[in-house]
Amino acid sequence: MKNHTNTAESAVLEPHSGIRQALLDLLKGRPELVARFGHFQAAFADQNLLPERLLEICRVRIDALHRLPAVAATQLSAEDAARVSTGDFSCLSAAERAILDLAEQMTIDAHGVAGEQITALSRELGEPGAVTLLTAIALLDTNARMQRVLQPLRDARRAANA
Amino acid sequence: MATTPRLNSAIADQPANFGSVMSHAPEMLGRFGVLYAQLWQSGTLPADLREMTRLRNARVTDCGY
Numbered sequence: 001m002k003n004h005t006n007t008a009e010s011a012v013l014e015p016h017s018g019i020r021q022a023l024l025d026l027l028k029g030r031p032e033l034v035a036r037f038g039h040f041q042a043a044f045a046d047q048n049l050l051p052e053r054l055l056e057i058c059r060v061r062i063d064a065l066h067r068l069p070a071v072a073a074t075q076l077s078a079e080d081a082a083r084v085s086t087g088d089f090s091c092l093s094a095a096e097r098a099i100l101d102l103a104e105q106m107t108i109d110a111h112g113v114a115g116e117q118i119t120a121l122s123r124e125l126g127e128p129g130a131v132t133l134l135t136a137i138a139l140l141d142t143n144a145r146m147q148r149v150l151q152p153l154r155d156a157r158r159a160a161n162a
Numbered sequence: 163m164a165t166t167p168r169l170n171s172a173i174a175d176q177p178a179n180f181g182s183v184m185s186h187a188p189e190m191l192g193r194f195g196v197l198y199a200q201l202w203q204s205g206t207l208p209a210d211l212r213e214m215t216r217l218r219n220a221r222v223t224d225c226g227y
Contacts, residue, residue: 029206033197033200033205036197040190040196040197042193043187043190043193047189049187111224118168122169127169127170128172128187130169131169131183131186131190132186132190135184135190
């Protein structure tokens with residue numbers, strides 16, 4: 001799964017515009033921080049090391065693990081996205097299932113990630129791809145956690161301003 | 163707790179550590195560095211609070227790195 005070409009910049013991570021919008025709303029005094037966060041996030045698409053679909057299935061599952069509302073997927077059918085969100089990976093390839101198992105483990109308990117999983121990931125994606133995917137999983141988890149924390153604040157501010 | 167890097171260094175003659183392993187994806191690492199520097203070198207929170215937060219986070223997540 002090396003040397004993939006992404007068709008739309010940040011299309012996969014862009015569904016997290018919710019969190020970026022929440023950041024914009026809450027951190028209006030820190031636009032430089034928001035800009036750098038967005039620039040870092042866009043690196044995953046810019047590098048073309050990972051297929052968008054792979055990033056998206058990770059996002060769908062990680063969001064679900066954090067019990068976030070579903071965000072429409074662009075690389076999966078609605079039916080497959082629903083399956084992935086519930087932990088049913090039967091619609092995925094063996095390589096994708098292995099990567100989602102790793103993404104789940106990192107999200108739930110990073111210490112439980114086995115060395116064999118990293119070895120297999122590196123064999124599948126190469127070391128640049130493995131580093132990129134592990135970082136992307138960490139970012140997706142971070143995004144989901146931030147959304148869990150920030151969304152109620154954002155909702156409260158909107159309600160107060162209504 | 164795994165504290166031994168499971169991926170190789172991307173930099174010749176340098177041991178595997180966070181920076182040398184992340185260097186497999188230099189563009190991503192560069193952008194992360196810019197964001198990280200922004201968090202640590204400027205902002206509204208006092209430096210000691212940021213440092214305490216970092217240490218507490220490492221403790222809670224059992225991060226030995």
